[in-house]
Amino acid sequence: MTLFSDLHVHEAILRAVQEMGFEEATPIQAEVIPKVKNGRDIIGQAQTGTGKTAAFGIPLIEQMSQDEKYPQGLVLAPTRELAIQVAEELNRLGRFIGVQALAVYGGQEMTRQMKALKRRPQIIVATPGRLMDHMRRRTIRPQYMKIVVLDEADEMLSMGFVEDIETILAEVPEERQTLLFSATIPKRLQSVVHQFMKNPEKVQIKSKGLTVANIDQRYIEVPEKQKFDTLCHLLDITPPELAIVFGRTKRRVDELSEALTQRGYLAEGIHGDLRQAQRDKVLRKFKSNTIDILVATDVAARGLDVSGVTHVYNFDLPQDSESYVHRIGRTGRAGKEGVAYSFVTPKEMSHLRFIEETTKKKLTRNDIPTSQEAMQGRYQQAVDQLIKTAEKGNLKDLEQIAKTLLESYDPVTLVSASLKVTTKEPEQVKVTLTEEASLRPKKSRRKQERRGRSSQHRFTTESRVRGKRKKK
Ligand SMILES: Nc1ncnc2c1ncn2[C@@H]1O[C@H](COP(=O)(O)OP(=O)(O)OP(=O)(O)O)[C@@H](O)[C@H]1O
Numbered sequence: 001m002t003l004f005s006d007l008h009v010h011e012a013i014l015r016a017v018q019e020m021g022f023e024e025a026t027p028i029q030a031e032v033i034p035k036v037k038n039g040r041d042i043i044g045q046a047q048t049g050t051g052k053t054a055a056f057g058i059p060l061i062e063q064m065s066q067d068e069k070y071p072q073g074l075v076l077a078p079t080r081e082l083a084i085q086v087a088e089e090l091n092r093l094g095r096f097i098g099v100q101a102l103a104v105y106g107g108q109e110m111t112r113q114m115k116a117l118k119r120r121p122q123i124i125v126a127t128p129g130r131l132m133d134h135m136r137r138r139t140i141r142p143q144y145m146k147i148v149v150l151d152e153a154d155e156m157l158s159m160g161f162v163e164d165i166e167t168i169l170a171e172v173p174e175e176r177q178t179l180l181f182s183a184t185i186p187k188r189l190q191s192v193v194h195q196f197m198k199n200p201e202k203v204q205i206k207s208k209g210l211t212v213a214n215i216d217q218r219y220i221e222v223p224e225k226q227k228f229d230t231l232c233h234l235l236d237i238t239p240p241e242l243a244i245v246f247g248r249t250k251r252r253v254d255e256l257s258e259a260l261t262q263r264g265y266l267a268e269g270i271h272g273d274l275r276q277a278q279r280d281k282v283l284r285k286f287k288s289n290t291i292d293i294l295v296a297t298d299v300a301a302r303g304l305d306v307s308g309v310t311h312v313y314n315f316d317l318p319q320d321s322e323s324y325v326h327r328i329g330r331t332g333r334a335g336k337e338g339v340a341y342s343f344v345t346p347k348e349m350s351h352l353r354f355i356e357e358t359t360k361k362k363l364t365r366n367d368i369p370t371s372q373e374a375m376q377g378r379y380q381q382a383v384d385q386l387i388k389t390a391e392k393g394n395l396k397d398l399e400q401i402a403k404t405l406l407e408s409y410d411p412v413t414l415v416s417a418s419l420k421v422t423t424k425e426p427e428q429v430k431v432t433l434t435e436e437a438s439l440r441p442k443k444s445r446r447k448q449e450r451r452g453r454s455s456q457h458r459f460t461t462e463s464r465v466r467g468k469r470k471k472k
């Protein structure tokens with residue numbers, strides 16, 4: 001066990017860390033913090049939800065000086081939501097030491113960002129496209145940057161941001177320190193990565209596989225047409241606290257969130273074609289538990305840290321095993337337990353085997369849940385609701401009515417009837433989703449790696465659009 005004080009973290013940051021409730025450093029933090037302080041370039045790989053943000057955030061904040069006029073630290077992130085989240089975490093860590101971070105991302109008014117830049121934050125957290133806009137307008141000058149962090153580096157590089165990152169780094173002083181983090185750093189990207197770095201040291205937290213042990217990973221072999229009922233049944237059998245359902249395309253996400261709403265679940269969708277204000281609103285509702293199901297494309301797969309996510313459903317199996325790792329990693333964070341279900345069509349079974357081989361983790365097979373099981377689940381929810389209400393008390397107003405009813409009916413009939421009234425109706429609403437084609441069988445990993453970087457194919461509609469980067 002390593003305490004933050006053992007790592008000689010600045011006192012003001014120690015205070016912040018305490019307030020955030022961190023008792024000890026996670027393994028990646030314990031390894032990375034001293035190394036960054038020594039000035040090394042670092043490639044940090046550790047599983048999802050293990051505190052990589054603070055691993056780079058703490059030493060980054062420590063090296064910012066308060067009297068510089070220009071930003072000295074830069075964090076690049078692949079999505080807007082992640083940029084916002086990382087800036088928030090840095091601001092929490094930096095609040096007592098007086099270091100500020102600002103998120104700068106597409107879809108937000110330029111004027112607003114320019115105004116915020118006038119407050120002279122020491123750290124800029126940005127999506128690459130918007131940062132380049134600011135650099136062109138000279139509203140952000142990278143000449144004084146000392147440290148650059150590429151969070152979710154593999155995603156940014158395989159998304160088609162390589163040129164942007166090259167452009168950005170060309171303007172950052174050579175003698176900078178470069179840090180690169182992700183839960184997955186595929187071999188095929190290592191040569192790209194090295195071009196941005198000086199003799200980097202790889203820090204990899206040893207683990208059995210790419211995924212965390214506290215996620216219970218299951219799969220259900222299910223024909224495309226039965227996926228939706230299967231999802232509803234699972235939601236009824238074990239209602240999640242918060243759940244994320246991943247779909248392959250934007251259309252899929254729209255249709256799914258609509259269908260779930262029709263069936264009475266509190267769900268909303270998020271994807272790259274929505275206006276930023278809408279994306280923010282949906283995420284806010286999810287974080288505040290106003291909705292309990294977030295339906296998303298891979299735009300929500302990377303880095304997002306929402307506490308209380310108990311379940312992830314891969315409604316559609318992802319193309320890449322990296323995407324699988326990150327999607328399911330939205331649960332089981334910071335040592336908590338989580339469950340991840342993946343729906344696999346019969347034709348996709350070989351693709352599932354490929355994912356298992358890459359992540360070094362076998363998934364547990366589950367049968368398709370039956371309507372009876374779902375019905376039992378709904379009854380159980382009614383029972384829970386009844387007991388909760390009974391235990392809460394404050395039922396005085398109804399007591400007399402209850403007594404009168406008991407004079408004419410027996411208690412068993414009455415309780416059964418009240419359960420029936422509170423039980424959620426079974427699937428009456430007919431729902432039809434546009435069918436998605438099964439994924440083509442994936443080549444074996446070795447063959448794929450031999451084919452080199454050209455094999456970073458990304459077939460999904462979402463990724464193709466994201467590849468154009470402005471749409472992110
Ligand atoms: N030392 C710590 N003790 C307890 N909780 C921590 C600690 N460090 C970070 N956390 C919390 O753990 C959660 C996950 O951290 P973080 O988002 O940095 O994970 P990550 O490794 O970047 O995951 P991902 O690969 O999904 O991006 C956050 O809520 C963070 O505040």
Ligand SMILES: [Mg+2]
Binds near residue numbers: 052053151303
């Ligand atoms: Mg992260």
